[in-house]
Amino acid sequence: RADVLTIGEAMVTVRCAGPLRLGGDSRVSTAGAEANVAIALSRLGHTARWAGALGSDEPGELVLRTLRAEGVLTDHVVRRTDAPTGLLLRDTAAGGRARVHYYRRDSAASTLSWEEVRPAVEAGQAGLHLTGITPALGPAPLEAVAAATRQAHRSGAWVSLDVNHRSLLWSREAAARALRPLLPYVTVLIASDDELDLVADGDGERDRVAALLDAGVEEVVVKRGAAGASYHDARTSIDAPARTVPVVDVVGAGDAFTAGYLSGRLDGLDAYGRLERATLLGAASVACAGDWEGLPTRAELPALALPEGETLR
Template identity: 55%
Template structure:
């Protein structure tokens, strides 16, 4: 069973609603087998996006589930502190714990991530909890990832309901494919995501994730794949290309590219979530496709240049810092 989080104040309509699993995050100082110190934080793709949007000045609601434990309390406390509305979140009172993620740095630009999330509270998110979070004050945008439906049948049902509610309330749908092979196979993912594609307004994916949203035997060229998705009803396709930047394909036939911002890479974990937050932020601002991509690669660069999943996410006032000359002191 789950219980709704209470005592969070009046529920107001958010610009964005997102939901998924947020875990306790332990970040090691070196190889895990050698011991050493650990930094304690929280992490989850959807909450990373929520924090990134909140720092940019947007009203965001997160509606995941956590355990009745101290780790769950840390998740909720952190999100509240970052300005994210957790009025739609729930606490699992059936004994399921908050999930755990351990990040193990192995090389300057390589981090191994270990998950302990089987049977977690986050995987037991119920459709009824999501419905309460959605209908209490319907959002302008529903943000989904391909992670949540892979967690369990109940979480997948919550996603299906969320898509139906978005259609009923005329909310735009943003999908970050975010395929995780540890959670489900590409065949399982494709079966779900191909059914979702016609309901998606903004689809964000790396070039190798695009086939998961298309019928079998798709062309190898990302541009042709994007055009097929647009023909299926997707409103806009954004392809993340890593160090090569990103390209957006719009329903009016335009193709827009933005190169990656040059920064010293510190930690690439969370960069994709930061990219999504930047893109959605500019989308909500009514910006052009060029401006949307520019903000996305900028917020992604902030993440790459900082340790942690979300800690380096910029505020709106900080977006211009990457353009400052080297050695600049901001007073």
């Protein structure tokens, strides 16, 4: 039995130092929001299982090898011979902004079905973590996410959903239509402040949080990047500041944040402690290149809380 099951698409990433059109040096690694969360949790000593579909190709081998090396359970991963592993190219646009190019249409994950993920859900977990990316991949993954959410909820597991809106994959309206029906089964809803209106109506954050709690969500966690994060439940609202770190690579920070929150939850920390761990992990991801490479092990966690610039001896 896993502490956490995550389901989604994991891809190979090629990260270019500058604009892609100029060529030059690049780095190959893996990405995928749910896989990032699984790796982050595993590094912190939790048992994490990742379920999804990969091609029977070299990129698929790299994803599997990475997950296994990080201690993530991969016993329910589906491999396909008729569809490739997705690819994500990253480069830097004019002005220095990180830019993402997806090559994931018709990928192995784009047809991930409920029948394929069902054995992983039935293997058992304390919690199921999903993102709003998977239902954007196609009708089968949309159905898989909805069925997994209901099944996990029915079995007594908590369910966390990170809205993670990806405008390259679908519109805000389509995301709202797909995600809102999941809310009665969601225990922890995580969203950036600019994603809250996808899942709840109302004027401003207060109203939207109230609507989410009314819909059955128990904990609402709002990410504000460098401005910190907030936690809301039926009784309390808590704010926590972000850690100040040199910004190297912001992609993956949200997944690290989510994993920190869920890790704190698994450890029984109070809401402030969970937000603190979330912001620590988010900062660790921002300070290193790659989605997950810079994340701490459990033993490294206390050192993250040291003042910035201190040398570890």
